[in-house]
Amino acid sequence: MFPDLSTPPAVKICGITQEQQARDIITLGADALGINFWPKSKRYLPVEKAALWLPNVRAETCLVAVMVNPDAALLDQLMQEALVDILQLHGDESPAEVGRLLDAGAHVIKALQIRDRASLAQIGEYPCETVLLDAYNPGLYGGSGETFPWELAVIAQEEFPEKKIILSGGLTPANVRQAIQQTHPAGVDVASGVESGPGIKDLALVAEFIQEAKLG
Numbered sequence: 001m002f003p004d005l006s007t008p009p010a011v012k013i014c015g016i017t018q019e020q021q022a023r024d025i026i027t028l029g030a031d032a033l034g035i036n037f038w039p040k041s042k043r044y045l046p047v048e049k050a051a052l053w054l055p056n057v058r059a060e061t062c063l064v065a066v067m068v069n070p071d072a073a074l075l076d077q078l079m080q081e082a083l084v085d086i087l088q089l090h091g092d093e094s095p096a097e098v099g100r101l102l103d104a105g106a107h108v109i110k111a112l113q114i115r116d117r118a119s120l121a122q123i124g125e126y127p128c129e130t131v132l133l134d135a136y137n138p139g140l141y142g143g144s145g146e147t148f149p150w151e152l153a154v155i156a157q158e159e160f161p162e163k164k165i166i167l168s169g170g171l172t173p174a175n176v177r178q179a180i181q182q183t184h185p186a187g188v189d190v191a192s193g194v195e196s197g198p199g200i201k202d203l204a205l206v207a208e209f210i211q212e213a214k215l216g
């Protein structure tokens with residue numbers, strides 16, 4: 001299921017590692033769930049484990065594979081077994097690689113770590129409709145909990161009105177409503193801000209995050 005990005009903001013909760021938490025978070029109203037297939041992430045879930053339960057929840061929500069420079073075997077498995085709805089790429093994937101995945105029929109979100117205004121130019125280089133703007137952290141590919149400078153999201157939307165922008169980076173129940181009011185994104189995405197431990201979501205925080213986002 002692909003989230004409705006025309007009635008923003010869609011809410012994506014990232015770094016889900018357990019089927020029951022996935023079910024609970026769907027019930028709380030999340031529009032999309034992110035499963036992290038990057039082995040170095042503290043939210044990593046091996047695809048063999050995820051494949052045991054993703055088909056059980058896929059009809060209920062939009063499932064997003066979060067990856068960093070994925071190899072062909074992982075991409076083939078995800079696409080052939082139709083385990084997820086969207087591929088979200090956080091690594092050094094080139095515009096051409098993204099184009100090839102689109103040509104193969106995949107829905108792709110390119111995640112971009114935005115350092116400054118000049119680095120917004122990357123948005124226009126990628127052929128996918130949706131980009132995720134994340135905090136700049138050269139040591140990590142995502143999930144740092146560091147806040148993205150919201151003013152750059154506003155400029156990004158002005159410069160690339162044809163793109164759908166998902167805002168991420170350091171969002172929490174306490175700041176997501178203000179972030180939405182300031183930036184009007186198509187979606188918001190959170191990992192650290194609703195966690196009780198690595199890969200374990202605090203359902204009270206998730207509920208509060210979704211409620212605040214929907215009020216935004």
Ligand SMILES: O=C(O)c1ccccc1NCC(=O)[C@H](O)[C@H](O)COP(=O)(O)O
Pocket residue numbers: 014015034036038041042043066067068090134140141142143144145146168169170171189190191192193
């Ligand atoms: O969450 C991770 O550990 C991660 C690692 C490597 C690449 C991407 C990762 N997460 C992707 C996400 O979509 C996060 O939700 C996004 O980066 C925001 O994270 P946070 O600032 O912790 O809310």
